Amino acid sequence: MTLFIEQCLNGLQFGLLLFLLAAGLTLVFGIMDLVNLAHGSLYMIGAYFAATFAAWTGSFVLGAVLALAATLLVGMAVEVIAMRRLYGRDHLDHVLATFGLILFFDELVRLIWGAGGMSLPLPSWLNTSVRVLPGFDYSAYKLSIIVVSLFVAAFLYFLVMRTRLGMLIRAGASNREMIGALGVNIKLLFTMVFGLGAALAGLAGLMQAPILTVQIGMGENILILAFVITVIGGIGSIRGAFLAAILVGFIDTLGRAYFTDLLRLAFTKETAATAAPALSSMLIYLLMAIVLVLRPEGLFPASSK
Amino acid sequence: MIRALNLRTVVGIALLVALVLLPVYVEATGSRFLLTLFTRIVILAIAAVSLNFILGYGGMMSFGHAAYLGIGGYAVGILAFEGVTSGFVQWPVALLVSALFALVTGALSLRTRGVYFIMITLAFAQMTYYIVAGLARYGGDDGLTIQKRSQFIAPINLSNKVQFYYICLALLCASIYLIWRIVNSRFGLALQGARSNDTRMRAIGFPTYRYKLTGFVIAGTLCGLAGALIANHTDFVSPAMMYWTRSGDLIIMVVLGGMGSTFGPLFGAVALLVLEEALSGITEYWQIILGPLLLLVVLFARGGIDGLLGKVRQKVKHG
Numbered sequence: 001m002t003l004f005i006e007q008c009l010n011g012l013q014f015g016l017l018l019f020l021l022a023a024g025l026t027l028v029f030g031i032m033d034l035v036n037l038a039h040g041s042l043y044m045i046g047a048y049f050a051a052t053f054a055a056w057t058g059s060f061v062l063g064a065v066l067a068l069a070a071t072l073l074v075g076m077a078v079e080v081i082a083m084r085r086l087y088g089r090d091h092l093d094h095v096l097a098t099f100g101l102i103l104f105f106d107e108l109v110r111l112i113w114g115a116g117g118m119s120l121p122l123p124s125w126l127n128t129s130v131r132v133l134p135g136f137d138y139s140a141y142k143l144s145i146i147v148v149s150l151f152v153a154a155f156l157y158f159l160v161m162r163t164r165l166g167m168l169i170r171a172g173a174s175n176r177e178m179i180g181a182l183g184v185n186i187k188l189l190f191t192m193v194f195g196l197g198a199a200l201a202g203l204a205g206l207m208q209a210p211i212l213t214v215q216i217g218m219g220e221n222i223l224i225l226a227f228v229i230t231v232i233g234g235i236g237s238i239r240g241a242f243l244a245a246i247l248v249g250f251i252d253t254l255g256r257a258y259f260t261d262l263l264r265l266a267f268t269k270e271t272a273a274t275a276a277p278a279l280s281s282m283l284i285y286l287l288m289a290i291v292l293v294l295r296p297e298g299l300f301p302a303s304s305k
Numbered sequence: 306m307i308r309a310l311n312l313r314t315v316v317g318i319a320l321l322v323a324l325v326l327l328p329v330y331v332e333a334t335g336s337r338f339l340l341t342l343f344t345r346i347v348i349l350a351i352a353a354v355s356l357n358f359i360l361g362y363g364g365m366m367s368f369g370h371a372a373y374l375g376i377g378g379y380a381v382g383i384l385a386f387e388g389v390t391s392g393f394v395q396w397p398v399a400l401l402v403s404a405l406f407a408l409v410t411g412a413l414s415l416r417t418r419g420v421y422f423i424m425i426t427l428a429f430a431q432m433t434y435y436i437v438a439g440l441a442r443y444g445g446d447d448g449l450t451i452q453k454r455s456q457f458i459a460p461i462n463l464s465n466k467v468q469f470y471y472i473c474l475a476l477l478c479a480s481i482y483l484i485w486r487i488v489n490s491r492f493g494l495a496l497q498g499a500r501s502n503d504t505r506m507r508a509i510g511f512p513t514y515r516y517k518l519t520g521f522v523i524a525g526t527l528c529g530l531a532g533a534l535i536a537n538h539t540d541f542v543s544p545a546m547m548y549w550t551r552s553g554d555l556i557i558m559v560v561l562g563g564m565g566s567t568f569g570p571l572f573g574a575v576a577l578l579v580l581e582e583a584l585s586g587i588t589e590y591w592q593i594i595l596g597p598l599l600l601l602v603v604l605f606a607r608g609g610i611d612g613l614l615g616k617v618r619q620k621v622k623h624g
Contacts, residue, residue, distance in 0.1 A: 096556060097604070103596035110590065
């Protein structure tokens, strides 16, 4: 039973992390109509920045804050230099151009930090476990990821639904030309939205960094998951992205945990051990295919349009 | 006939002739490496030709085309592993499985459009990736080594590198010709009509869904052939060959060469892989040049190499 609770918390943690990535993606997608494959690169860069800054300053939190700011700046620079020229183009152009950016960033990271991975050690006050329920301990760090992500999700909700900037973002998602005609500085708005998305990706990357190694290409696998989430949730819908992310986080984590046992009923131990992670990963894509066939607009389409 | 002989066609045919003569050069210089590289280029050019058919002519933005490379490859690999080494069995199975996969996934994917189509084709490709990665018997993540290349009746021997190269090249020429014939047939014209205006095509009575699905299956089958070839080329198959970045590579080839053109995919495959080879000779960090280069192609050279050749011709004509 405690194992099940732990797996559920793991699923929640992974789902919330995916939400941070998917939120930026869905914002950029919904507002600028831009397919940004390089979003995973920003995730990777966030992790590398965090590892570097934490080593420099000697403080995990300070490193994380600096990394967040740096990723925001990188994101805004990417928008001004490259993305801005891609708005209004074909989706194929987006795919190709941002694919080029992935190659560029991967190689840039290799050039600066070398091909070997990095690690971001946790400070001792996070590297413990907390008694969540009587007789059940859970990693303090994973718990703090859940708390931070929930806080960010609430902040995003507040930002998008309750502030003037959020109003402009929502307006931009429903009709770009119109808010431009109404005198809003769309260029600046787009740069800010892209920067926000980048910072969210960077946050996801730096929070994941202590759990996994920081390495080149770490963004590529998770990027596709984030895309799946935006599509399942409905493109441009933050609420949809949130729910879909939790769903995918649970399927992935619980699938990995319990498929092995399920498969062992029918197959040998080795077969089950190899097939289980693959099958649970596959399940997510199957879910997306089913959603797309039955409800092409996603489960929770953005109310606009 | 004179009209057809424009610069793009001339360069395309010249490139094919150069590819035919390549083994002679290799014999003279003894550079085996060049033969291996160009066998790979020729095989991937077949895959690019098939992708160009649906992407360039059909307007179907498939982001999962590498799945067929993997399916074709694994059909050969698994059969070889199970002791069926005859190419007369392996290759038809590779084509058939690819065609079936294209039929099923295409029938579902074509219900969606735009960015959703990109994502659903990607999803299906990722699914095959994970299925194959989960096949413990066939190596799982680590891949599967093929002990023996596909066996055909004598004189055909795929282990002979020069002969294998010529077989691949012949299949490439056949693919280019086949696609050219299809594109200029009534079917191909209807397909292109559906790309530029689907609603209108349906209004005048074309069942565009069926046309597109047929096109999708043709492309998938052809790419499955490329997969069977590449498995024989590397003597190894692994899930990595159908990872989504591979599909990205194929799209790069098509767009770099020029979408919706006869020789574009060939230009693209040669350009991308030779560029990779050349840049990696200059610096270890060659992708730092290739990435921005792609961005520049997207921003400033929409027609790719084929488009540039077309422009040169116009300049010559008018200036």
